[in-house]
Amino acid sequence: MSLPLVFIVAVAKNGVIGGDNQLLWRLSGDLKRFKALTMGKPMIMGRKTFDSIGKPLPGRETIVVTRDPAWSHEGVHVARDLDAAVALADQLGQAMGASEATVVGGAEIYRQLLPRAARVEWTEVDLAPAGDARFERLDPREWLESAREAHFRNLEAKDEADYAFVTYQRITNGLAPR
Numbered sequence: 001m002s003l004p005l006v007f008i009v010a011v012a013k014n015g016v017i018g019g020d021n022q023l024l025w026r027l028s029g030d031l032k033r034f035k036a037l038t039m040g041k042p043m044i045m046g047r048k049t050f051d052s053i054g055k056p057l058p059g060r061e062t063i064v065v066t067r068d069p070a071w072s073h074e075g076v077h078v079a080r081d082l083d084a085a086v087a088l089a090d091q092l093g094q095a096m097g098a099s100e101a102t103v104v105g106g107a108e109i110y111r112q113l114l115p116r117a118a119r120v121e122w123t124e125v126d127l128a129p130a131g132d133a134r135f136e137r138l139d140p141r142e143w144l145e146s147a148r149e150a151h152f153r154n155l156e157a158k159d160e161a162d163y164a165f166v167t168y169q170r171i172t173n174g175l176a177p178r
């Protein structure tokens with residue numbers, strides 16, 4: 001059986017997730033959660049998101065999706081389409097002993113892979129910045145909020161907003177999978 005695909009995304013109140021190929025906020029707790037949720041797992045990302053990070057992140061297998069046949073980067077797996085990316089994530093994840101494969105953006109990749117996602121780990125960011133990358137609302141007929149954890153900004157860590165970690169499970173046959 002193939003590994004479930006888990007989205008990890010931080011979304012502002014107005015649906016914005018980024019602008020000018022950058023994240024638009026600093027949230028130390030969210031960075032820690034991102035690390036915890038992705039460590040030891042494959043991560044699928046779009047070429048633009050990879051460019052904004054600039055390097056593969058240690059302890060994870062990075063799969064970059066691009067249509068550019070010439071694109072490559074040391075320490076990174078390349079997929080030319082989404083089917084190839086998902087198949088590779090599954091193969092690498094099984095080899096790593098991971099329980100799931102992750103999808104970490106950006107907007108184009110989330111939009112195209114959402115129908116295949118089993119769970120979304122959503123950080124609700126209490127800001128409404130201008131930006132050009134967005135995440136669509138989840139249809140409540142298809143997604144069930146199964147966990148929520150609210151956090152105040154950590155001023156010592158220079159956090160720029162309050163936030164909440166929210167887990168959505170895809171509803172299958174009227175029941176959310178465990």
Ligand SMILES: NC(=O)c1ccc[n+]([C@@H]2O[C@H](COP(=O)([O-])OP(=O)(O)OC[C@H]3O[C@@H](n4cnc5c(N)ncnc54)[C@H](OP(=O)(O)O)[C@@H]3O)[C@@H](O)[C@H]2O)c1
Nearest residue numbers: 009010018021022023046047048049067105106107108109
């Ligand atoms: N808040 C968050 O959680 C979060 C997470 C990640 C990213 N972001 C933000 O999202 C923004 C980037 O998102 P984006 O939508 O502009 O770009 P993206 O999804 O990261 O990357 C888009 C690129 O992926 C490749 N691609 C897309 N669909 C493909 C397909 N079907 N087959 C093959 N290749 C495909 C293309 O690369 P080529 O052009 O090379 O062919 C395309 O230009 C940035 O602002 C970033 O900071 C936010």
